[in-house]
Amino acid sequence: MRTRAIPSTGEQLAVMGLGSSGTFSYASGQRDALRQVLEQFVAHGGEMVDTSPTYGNAETVIGELARDTDLRDELFMATKVHIRGRAEGKQQMATSAERLGHPIDLMQIHNFVDLETQWATLKARKAAGRYRYIGITHYLTRAFERLEQEMRDKALDFVQFNYSIMTPEAEQRLLPLAADRGIAVIVNRAFNDGRFFRAVKGQALPGYAKEIGIESWAQFALKYVLAEPAVNVVIPATSDPNHLIDNMGAGTGPLPDEAMRRRMRRTVAELA
Numbered sequence: 001m002r003t004r005a006i007p008s009t010g011e012q013l014a015v016m017g018l019g020s021s022g023t024f025s026y027a028s029g030q031r032d033a034l035r036q037v038l039e040q041f042v043a044h045g046g047e048m049v050d051t052s053p054t055y056g057n058a059e060t061v062i063g064e065l066a067r068d069t070d071l072r073d074e075l076f077m078a079t080k081v082h083i084r085g086r087a088e089g090k091q092q093m094a095t096s097a098e099r100l101g102h103p104i105d106l107m108q109i110h111n112f113v114d115l116e117t118q119w120a121t122l123k124a125r126k127a128a129g130r131y132r133y134i135g136i137t138h139y140l141t142r143a144f145e146r147l148e149q150e151m152r153d154k155a156l157d158f159v160q161f162n163y164s165i166m167t168p169e170a171e172q173r174l175l176p177l178a179a180d181r182g183i184a185v186i187v188n189r190a191f192n193d194g195r196f197f198r199a200v201k202g203q204a205l206p207g208y209a210k211e212i213g214i215e216s217w218a219q220f221a222l223k224y225v226l227a228e229p230a231v232n233v234v235i236p237a238t239s240d241p242n243h244l245i246d247n248m249g250a251g252t253g254p255l256p257d258e259a260m261r262r263r264m265r266r267t268v269a270e271l272a
Contacts, residue, residue, distance in 0.1 A: 001045025001251045004232045006133070007182035008157045013076060015226055016251035017048035018244070019188060019237030024051065024058040031065075036241040038065050042074045044248035050160075050186065050235045051100070052080040052110055053092055059099040072101050078158075078186075080137060081118050082110035089118045093125075106133040106158055112146060119154065133157035139188055141169050151177055160186035163231070165224040165268050166196055175230040184232040190225050191218070191236065199272040206267050208260065213253040218243070222250035224264050227257075 003012040018041050024034060041049075049066075051058045059079060066072040079096045081089050097104055107125070109118045115136070122134040135158030136150055144161070151159055151174070159178060163170040167189070178185045191197060200217045214220050218236070225234050236247050256264060 001248070002226070006157065006184045006232065008133070008184070013184075013232060014045050014047045014251065015231070015233055016044075016046050016222075016248050017050055017076075017078075017186070017233040017235040018046055019235035020049065020051040020058040020062060021055050021237050023237040023239040024061050025056045026061060033241060034061060034239055035065050035069060037239060037244045038062075038071060039069055040241050040244050041248070042071050044245065045251065046248060047074070047076040048078055048106075048186075048233050048235065049075050050078045050188075052082060053096055054080070054082050054110065059096055063099040063101055067101065076105045077101075077103070078106035078108065079104060080108045080110035081122075082113050084114040084117070086117050086121060089114065089121055093121075104131055106135060107131045108135045108137045108158065108160060110137050112136070112138065112143070112150075115150070123155075133184075135159055135184075135186075137161070137186075137188075141167060144169065144174055148173055148177060151181055151183060156181075156183045158184045158186055158232075160188055162189035163187045163225060163228075164190050164192045164196065165221055165264060166192045166199070166272065168265075171228065175228055179230040185230050187225050187231055187234040190234050191221055196221050196268070199268065203271055206263070208263060211254075212256055212260070213249075215249060216246050218246050219250040220264065222247060223255055224261060226250060227255040227261055 001014045003014050077100050081093050083089055083092045125131050126134050135156050137160035139162050238244050
């Protein structure tokens, strides 16, 4: 599994992470399947699991499975605070830690909710050693202007935003800024909320994809994202062990150069 350094510390982190929005709950998948997802994620070199108290019971499920499989110490655990009020934020973060177990490697403020209040808490807790890293997240392109402002104004370890071959706007300003400011980037929505798969459904992979070992459309989309050097981790979510294994394949082998990325963009544009 390819790794990249977190700019603020130099710590190496696997480029393939695991998201949990809409997937990691007993309502959306069987316990055995989710257990296999987590086991295969670690077996294939994954580290970061990204979740949130707003993702149904995902924190509880992840925490239980991590303990049951004895994999908790293998995981880089990232979650979020998404509530107004200083006391309320502290309580939400405490509840997340109870569900997920210690340590919480990365605490993020989700979607700018009560940003300044929660940021003060995150800074203090990082200084006290309670969180190793702190950051902010969003999932919509329309938030990029605000993200850019916060990336300039705050000492972020991580920033998380949407980026894909179908929504490449982050290439214009956010990714260069992250590289310049030394901020690690987590990419969400790499499949554009399923729109990518709908566009390529029933289509054969282009022959040139085999040149860098791409075996599926999922790997095609993920390798495009990972070819951007400012990206540290991409976090596709799945409750299917086979999809997980396929996704993890994007973290190994060569990545497309810029010439191939142009071909990839043309291919997807023609299909979309």
